[in-house]
Amino acid sequence: MITIFSFDDRFKGYSVKSLQKDLVSGLIVGIVAIPLGMAFAIASGVKPEYGLYTVIVAGILISLFGGSKFQIGGPTGAFIPILFAIVMQYGYENLLIAGFMAGVLLFLMGLFKLGGLIKFIPRPVTIGFTTGIAITIFTGQIANFLGLTGLEKHESFIMNMKEIAVHLGGMNGYSILTAGICLAVILLAPRWLPKVPGSLLGLLISTLLAMLLYPDQVATIGTAYGEIPNRLPSLAFPTITWQSIQHMIKPALVIALLGGIESLLSAVVADGMTGTRHHSNRELMGQGIANMVTPLFGGIPATGAIARTATNIKSGAVSPLSGVIHGVVVLLVLFILAPYASSIPLASMAPILMVVAWNMSERKAFAHVLRTRTADSLVLLITFLLTIFTDLTTAVEVGLVASAILFVKNMSELLRTSKVLPDHDQKGERVSSRVIHEQHNCPQVSIHTVEGALFFGAAAQFEQRLAEELKEQPKVLILRMNHVLYMDTTGEANFAAIVKQVRKQGGTVLISEMRLQPEQMLRKTGLAASLGEEHFFDKTGEAISYALTKLNRHQCLGCPIRAFRECEHLSDPNHAVTPHTDKKAAPSGARSQTVC
Incomplete structure (x- = not known):
């Protein structure tokens, strides 16, 4: 049996100096997580505050109960197409049910020591669907970048592209200017101000300029979703029936599978950066606990976030306490500054997600596998195209089946x-x-x-x-x-x-x-x-x-x-x-x- 509350090894040799380092890294990662949490929620088709609730609740629980010392959990870009499709087809309430069920599945995967099975998913499949997700996220922000309004949202990639093409005549120059300023700051900040999160700086500068120079000319979070409340919602257990379980089991499986893959990949990256070793099954159990509790506060599914975990390590984190502090920082910001967040232009959020999509696209690995011109190249392309033009579930299923068939064929030869x-x-x-x-x-x-x-x-x-x-x-x-x-x-x-x-x-x-x-x-x-x-x-x-x-x-x-x-x-x-x-x-x- 895995010991869930096993903190000895993760806090061994902890000191006051360690606490100081965790406070600094937790503060930095918390600041980074605020714009990302809202952006991921909006792109997933839900209100921005639900992303913040996820950062707070899931971020704290994943750090407390996970199997990695440095893992930072929360909403991630990989979930956007899946969650958006669930919201479009089933609604927000059923998304909470799917998230809770995914948490149960993740906990059971860890309990029965299935963490090692994740590594059997072929790399061409993971690269294919990750790059496909990146394309979906990037193109999904074109409308906000250009300031297009009146678009109808569809599950189909082609239909969404048609909507953008039909409404191109309604481009808003102020939105393009706002998005361009934010993008420029995000790209230039690492060179000029390497210690300041580029996404937050871009968000603040572009928002202030929009408010001062051309107020009421661009759509904001407030005009699109209403004012962000400065408190956590009341605890509410989603209504789960046998019928809802039958309807949502497939989406829950996809969320659990992708959440398990991304969290363990993030933990592996953290191991490589620190020379430590994570506990894969405990990590899955921690992810499961977080995803069971987060929907009770209205939050969306969460997993390990590779970029935020890397930022946590680079900022000097020593223990999981930095992840807990990052959640507390976001909670304090929510209490104090939530009303001001309603003034953030949607055009300022678009470049943040576009940069996230670019960074997660695995473009170099994608090109490398294609250049091999092997059967893996075919699996990669199939998974990639199906992720874009159908859905992630179909893409992963077909990719795995294709990989299995090719494996059997090669082994038989x-x-x-x-x-x-x-x-x-x-x-x-x-x-x-x-x-x-x-x-x-x-x-x-x-x-x-x-x-x-x-x-x-x-x-x-x-x-x-x-x-x-x-x-x-x-x-x-x-x-x-x-x-x-x-x-x-x-x-x-x-x-x-x-x-x-x-x-x-x-x-x-x-x-x-x-x-x-x-x-x-x-x-x-x-x-x-x-x-x-x-x-x-x-x-x-x-x-x-x-x-x-x-x-x-x-x-x-x-x-x-x-x-x-x-x-x-x-x-x-x-x-x-x-x-x-x-x-x-x-x-x-x-x-x-x-x-x-």
Whole structure:
């Protein structure tokens, strides 16, 4: 069981100096989170204060109960298309239900130690949907940047682009000027004032200029959403029914999956920056707790925020207390300055989200995968395009299925079965396929080296290849299995079919150098017991020695082929060979000189 309230390692060696560092970093990250929280909420189709509530509640809880010392949680850009689609289709109340259900799922994922499974999502899929989300966020802010009004919101990307095109004639020059000023400050602030958050500075400067130079000429948060209250809402549990659970389970799964991916990616980034190591399952449980509590205050789903976590570390954070302080800072700002936030122009929010979209776009990784011109490039493009033109759920599902199909195909192509014989020119006479030809091929002993995974994607191919060889009806089939690392039940079934066919022909199957997992599979299914322990060998040379005692001696007499050293004696009518069936008791004269 994971210990949720395990603070010892995260606060080890904590001091007054550590507290001072956490206060500074928490203050800085809190200031950074204010404009982002409002912007993410507006882009998700809900009121800006809901983003602030999420920053406060989820930010504090994720820091307290998560598995990373430096993780900063809250609303993120990756959630925008998902949450906007849920609000458009189901409404805000159902978004709260989906968020709560996602929290339950995340908590259970951590409780049952599924944190490691997130890493099995292929990188082309994550890059594809992340870049697709970035495109969706960026284009979604064009209307506010240009000051377009009267647009109808749609779930469809194409329909939203058509709306923008139809209303281009209504561009507002004051909005463009406001957005341009904010964007310029955001881009130039890191160079001139590196210690001041660019998004906050851009927001303040553009808002003040708009208020002073051209008041009432641009749409503001107040005109669009009303005044932001300077308090947290009352605690209210969303009404959850069986019908709402059925309706919202799919959106909740998507939120939980994306939240888990992003939070663990953020934690990995934090580990790389600090040399620490996060607890993935505890992190998922902390994310689950936060997402179960946040909807009770009207907040939207939250996860680990990579950019804010990096800012927290660069600002000198020492412990999770910095994340708690960042939430408290936003709470104090909400109490004191909420009425003034209503005057912020929507055009000032647009560049903030556009820059967020640009930074999260993974453009370099996207181009790198495309340049490889492999199957991964196709998966990347499919996921990317489906994220933009359909929805994230479809994109991830199709991307995962495509990746799985390509994986199975590639793994099946790796399966090799090659017929081998001892190579008398090699030291130790190791078996090799290069010595096999028409004049050098034992008709009674067939040795095959098997390489690859014997699973459902390759098992039929394995059986087909050996079935062709069994048409010659060898007396002994030796399967050299040292390069088979995995076997599933389908592979075992096809393996058993080969054994059955050899026995039907009156032959014997011997197995050499089998790995642990395939051997365990044969024991579980009973095939190992059916074959008999005496038919399993640690070395191929021992299997050959045993095989030579099973030959039809009359068929060996006069045989010109010298596949084995023993063939010279076996083919001599004047040399008698006494068959032995016990590999441990086989005489040295009947033992092959082949080492492996």
